Amino acid sequence: KQEVTQIPAALSVPEGENLVLNCSFTDSAIYNLQWFRQDPGKGLTSLLLIQSSQREQTSGRLNASLDKSSGRSTLYIAASQPGDSATYLCAVCSNTGNQFYFGTGTSLTVIP
Amino acid sequence: DGGITQSPKYLFRKEGQNVTLSCEQNLNHDAMYWYRQDPGQGLRLIYYSQIVNDFQKGDIAEGYSVSREKKESFPLTVTSAQKNPTAFYLCASINWAGPHQPQHFGDGTRLSIL
Numbered sequence: 001k002q003e004v005t006q007i008p009a010a011l012s013v014p015e016g017e018n019l020v021l022n023c024s025f026t027d028s029a030i031y032n033l034q035w036f037r038q039d040p041g042k043g044l045t046s047l048l049l050i051q052s053s054q055r056e057q058t059s060g061r062l063n064a065s066l067d068k069s070s071g072r073s074t075l076y077i078a079a080s081q082p083g084d085s086a087t088y089l090c091a092v093c094s095n096t097g098n099q100f101y102f103g104t105g106t107s108l109t110v111i112p
Numbered sequence: 113d114g115g116i117t118q119s120p121k122y123l124f125r126k127e128g129q130n131v132t133l134s135c136e137q138n139l140n141h142d143a144m145y146w147y148r149q150d151p152g153q154g155l156r157l158i159y160y161s162q163i164v165n166d167f168q169k170g171d172i173a174e175g176y177s178v179s180r181e182k183k184e185s186f187p188l189t190v191t192s193a194q195k196n197p198t199a200f201y202l203c204a205s206i207n208w209a210g211p212h213q214p215q216h217f218g219d220g221t222r223l224s225i226l
Contacts, residue, residue, distance in 0.1 A: 009152075032212050034214055034215065036217075041220070042219050042220065043116075043118075043202055043217035043218050043219045044202070044204075044215075044217040045217070046214035046215065046216070049212060049214050051212050089154070089155075091155075091215070098143060098160070098206075098208060099157060099170075100145075100155075100157075100215060101154075102147075102154035104152060104153055104154045105154065
């Protein structure tokens with residue numbers, strides 16, 4: 001069964017710093033990988049989706065990369081802002097079925 | 113605007129009671145999902161449905177039931193058999209007709225035991 005791990009569990013950075021969040025998965029037979037943002041008490045908002053054939057995707061200050069062979073993805077956030085404070089989750093969609101496997105998330109705090 | 117509506121936002125269950133969480137979507141998505149989220153844990157799949165009148169158990173289906181009588185609706189019932197129902201419940205949908213579409217989520221229902 002696919003297992004998804006996110007490190008670190010929590011991260012606190014000063015405003016303006018660039019940062020990297022990590023996601024690893026055990027089965028490289030994936031359809032795609034998504035990064036989500038979750039604010040306290042809210043649902044998940046999709047940030048970036050990387051297809052299995054792609055290496056990276058960019059949206060504004062966010063850049064996500066995918067190395068399928070090593071089972072890793074990173075989310076790079078440039079010039080962090082206090083509004084970026086949230087929990088970030090990655091989710092893998094397997095090739096074997098229409099299911100998604102989620103990591104436990106990284107809780108990010110950006111200090112003004 | 114298209115989206116997923118979950119209600120109620122907060123729900124309290126008494127011992128021995130069944131409660132139903134509502135999930136409605138106007139995105140015209142065929143597939144819908146129910147997840148449970150506990151502190152410090154990732155989302156765990158309870159049930160999913162790829163099409164009307166069909167659904168499959170996820171990893172933690174025991175103590176839960178669902179129905180899918182209409183494309184836009186996928187209610188989840190937490191039965192009295194679920195001994196630890198306190199959690200945040202999230203409903204999601206996706207359009208599998210187009211390639212590589214993102215999952216869309218509702219704002220969740222927080223269930224607690226009285």
